Amino acid sequence: PTASATGGAITCLQTNVTINSATNATTPAYNWSGPGINAGNQTVANPVVGAQGTYNVTITNNNNGWTATATATVTQDNALPTANAGADQTSTCLQPNVTLNGSGSSGAAPVTFGWTGAGINAGNQNSQTPGVNQPDTYILTVTNPANGCFKKDTVVVDANVAQPTANAGADQTLTC
Numbered sequence: 785p786t787a788s789a790t791g792g793a794i795t796c797l798q799t800n801v802t803i804n805s806a807t808n809a810t811t812p813a814y815n816w817s818g819p820g821i822n823a824g825n826q827t828v829a830n831p832v833v834g835a836q837g838t839y840n841v842t843i844t845n846n847n848n849g850w851t852a853t854a855t856a857t858v859t860q861d862n863a864l865p866t867a868n869a870g871a872d873q874t875s876t877c878l879q880p881n882v883t884l885n886g887s888g889s890s891g892a893a894p895v896t897f898g899w900t901g902a903g904i905n906a907g908n909q910n911s912q913t914p915g916v917n918q919p920d921t922y923i924l925t926v927t928n929p930a931n932g933c934f935k936k937d938t939v940v941v942d943a944n945v946a947q948p949t950a951n952a953g954a955d956q957t958l959t960c
Contacts (some may be wrong), residue, residue: 785809785845787852794860797932800834803856809845816841820858833908836860862933865890867926869939876944881917884939888926898925919943 786808792801805814809818816838835841839856860951869886883956888895893937900923916922919941927934 785812785840785843785850785852787843787854789839789854789856791839791840791856791858794834794836794858794862795931795933800832801858802830803830803839803854803858803935804830804926805841805843805854807842807845807852809847811846813843813844813846814841815844818858828923833858835928861930861931863890864933864935865895865926865927865928867924867935867937869922869924869937872940872942874942875917875919880943880945881915882941883913883915884922884924884941886914886924886926886937888924888935890926890928890930890933891942893928893930896927898927899923900925901941916941 788806790804792803794801814827814829816831818833819837820835821831821839825831836858839858840853842851842853844851865888867888868886873882877883884899886897886899888897897912898908899914901916902920903918904914904922910915922939922941923936924939925934925936
């Protein structure tokens with residue numbers, strides 16, 4: 785028989801992959817080996833595995849006993865991006881609005897930004913540097929869309945809006 789096999793990639797979004805085999809044998813028998821192979825998936829045509837590595841399949845044509853072997857590779861891409869929500873900040877009466885300074889990377893792939901917190905809304909939730917005007921603990925989620933992996937970081941915005949005290953003294957009377 786002929787034999788071919790194709791692997792796949794394990795990511796944060798896809799923790800299992802199906803290894804595919806193909807043959808021209810009309811009554812094939814499959815025998816897989818590799819790091820994700822067990823008694824439950826060793827003899828199926830297309831096993832589902834959750835481990836990276838090299839997988840070998842021996843396909844036997846049950847009509848004549850001839851065999852062929854193929855190899856498939858399963859890779860793993862679950863590298864987390866970096867996430868930095870920036871330094872804690874304080875809003876004041878003179879400056880009630882602050883800009884959050886998020887950053888992140890995942891190597892060559894671009895990342896997406898997502899913020900949550902009291903001053904976050906649909907207009908600024910995906911900005912790298914949203915402006916906010918409410919004290920809260922803000923959570924930045926940086927996601928690598930290529931593999932679905934994400935990392936979070938937090939930043940605190942405090943408010944210093946205490947009113948100062950004022951005392952002009954006791955009432956007085958002017959005289960000649």
